[in-house]
Amino acid sequence: MNCRMIQGAKIVSTGSAIPSVRVDNEKMSSFVDTSDEWIFTRTGIKERRVLTDLDKSIIDLSIDASFEALKSINMHPSEIDLVILATSSPNDLFGSASKIQYEIGAINALAFDLTAACSGFVIGLVTAAQFIFTGAYKNVLVIGSDVLSKWVDWSDRSTCILFGDAAGAVILQSCNSSSNSILNFNLNTDGKYSNYLSIPYEESFDTHPILKLRQGCFKYISMNGKEVYKFAVSKVPLSIINSLTEINMSTKDIDWLLLHQANERIISAIADKLSISSDKIISNLSKYGNTSAASIPLALNEALKLKKISRNDIIVVAGFGAGLTWGTIVIRW
Numbered sequence: 001m002n003c004r005m006i007q008g009a010k011i012v013s014t015g016s017a018i019p020s021v022r023v024d025n026e027k028m029s030s031f032v033d034t035s036d037e038w039i040f041t042r043t044g045i046k047e048r049r050v051l052t053d054l055d056k057s058i059i060d061l062s063i064d065a066s067f068e069a070l071k072s073i074n075m076h077p078s079e080i081d082l083v084i085l086a087t088s089s090p091n092d093l094f095g096s097a098s099k100i101q102y103e104i105g106a107i108n109a110l111a112f113d114l115t116a117a118c119s120g121f122v123i124g125l126v127t128a129a130q131f132i133f134t135g136a137y138k139n140v141l142v143i144g145s146d147v148l149s150k151w152v153d154w155s156d157r158s159t160c161i162l163f164g165d166a167a168g169a170v171i172l173q174s175c176n177s178s179s180n181s182i183l184n185f186n187l188n189t190d191g192k193y194s195n196y197l198s199i200p201y202e203e204s205f206d207t208h209p210i211l212k213l214r215q216g217c218f219k220y221i222s223m224n225g226k227e228v229y230k231f232a233v234s235k236v237p238l239s240i241i242n243s244l245t246e247i248n249m250s251t252k253d254i255d256w257l258l259l260h261q262a263n264e265r266i267i268s269a270i271a272d273k274l275s276i277s278s279d280k281i282i283s284n285l286s287k288y289g290n291t292s293a294a295s296i297p298l299a300l301n302e303a304l305k306l307k308k309i310s311r312n313d314i315i316v317v318a319g320f321g322a323g324l325t326w327g328t329i330v331i332r333w
């Protein structure tokens with residue numbers, strides 16, 4: 001990490017929210033040709049939550065997660081200086097963060113969306129840390145929230161079984177630089193392979209008789225599952241090792257490995273490469289599937305509620321996904 005640090009940053013609070021509707025693998029096999037056995041052995045997923053007409057929207061999930069984080073430290077929303085919403089499924093292409101800022105009453109905060117798919121939360125947290133390290137802001141609310149159910153082709157069994165909807169939030173707060181808990185990060189992009197995972201925009205050229213405009217709409221998630229798998233298992237361990245080595249740490253120092261919850265086989269393969277035992281892995285994928293930008297804060301909030309994480313534990317958090325993007329943050333809790 002190469003930055004001028006005026007003050008340190010630490011996560012002081014977390015929250016999360018999930019839709020009420022639960023779809024288990026058996027239910028999936030009632031509308032696509034699949035089975036609980038196939039899904040569970042290939043992915044580790046048992047069920048996922050999806051936003052339906054019984055729930056409201058991505059904004060409401062994000063608000064619930066944010067209020068949980070605020071309430072747990074009795075922070076008034078007006079104390080928040082910045083709201084970053086990491087999402088690839090906003091309600092508005094101009095951004096959904098400002099609606100959340102208004103609804104939670106963060107009247108003093110700047111708010112913006114950050115689009116980086118399943119790496120969105122990691123990149124959002126690093127972005128928040130930069131504003132704190134430089135002394136610009138004191139309290140930043142980082143939300144990872146996705147409702148990929150609206151971009152999934154529910155007749156495509158190779159993708160629809162993977163994803164679920166959720167929101168997670170953390171509050172990053174300034175502290176003395178000697179107590180800084182964001183120890184290092186490593187972020188990467190390789191746009192050459194962006195077609196491996198995409199929600200493409202499909203244009204038609206005859207939408208205006210004179211101007212021949214390029215207008216269209218977004219289609220469903222398209223994914224080359226095998227290539228995404230190989231990418232994650234090869235690139236993420238290197239990112240983790242680089243971010244540890246730079247601060248004279250090694251994989252032996254890791255107390256908790258918290259990876260983007262995409263697939264149990266990806267998580268285990270990365271842990272094996274790093275020689276990290278399974279009891280150090282934080283995972284709740286079986287209950288929620290791949291919730292994209294929400295997966296890391298959702299799993300972090302749950303692990304904290306289960307009192308798994310202790311003060312001074314080293315948590316290595318890594319995200320990966322469309323872009324392709326991937327990145328690691330080393331945190332001292």
Ligand code: ACO
Nearest residue numbers: 034038042117118157158161225226228229262263321322
């Ligand atoms: N149920 C039953 N059979 C299925 C299903 C299903 N849901 N999906 C595919 N199959 C079939 C295929 O048709 C194929 O059949 P065939 O051999 O007769 O052609 C067979 O199962 C094997 O299919 P593969 O695609 O080769 O299965 P694979 O072992 O690669 O597993 C999977 C697929 C689970 C998607 C895996 O490739 C994977 O997890 N990749 C990573 C995907 C991922 O994590 N994406 C999200 C990244 S994060 C983000 O940014 C959003």
